[in-house]
Amino acid sequence: MIKKCMWFIIALVISFVPGIFGVFFTPHGHSNVWYNGLIKSYLTPPGWVFSVAWTILYVLLGVALYLIIRTVHKNINKMRAYIFFGAQLVLNGLWSYMFFGAHLPGFALVTLLVLFIVAVWMARVFHGINRPAAYLVVPYILWMMFAFYLNAYIILMN
Secondary structure, eight states, X not given: OHHHHHHHHHHHHHHTHHHHHHHTTSSOTHHHHHHHTSOOOTTOOXXXXXXXXXXXXXXXXXXXXXXXXXXXXXXXXXHHHHHHHHHXXXXXXXXXXXXXXXXXXXXXXXXXXXXXXXXHHHHHHHHXXXXXXXXXXXXXXXXXXXXXXXXXXXXXXX
């Protein structure tokens, strides 16, 4: 039981890495002036919604990772699942840097497109290992679609 709890906590902590990294680039100071000066979609939610949404998404991803870890599966798909999960972590953090840190929404949009593709593939690989884990990734994919719209709107209107 302790081992299961430990793996659950590890999976959650790992899933929050991009969020922890992204905190360094979220709008405040100079970045806030830049972000607040952008023309944004009327669908852009208030800042606190992003915090709540990302917390929920990171928890869902952490639970999905935990399910993959705990599922007995002895083929290459499990390693592929870890690779896709790691890739989406890196791309998620990279988007935060590109958009909020470097103020490069065009590069951020490309990063987001790649992240979306990786997340879809990750869900497909997860589905072959543990279906509930794959379903937990769906809200993340849907959020990526919304984020793509918001990011593209900023590029088109600024």
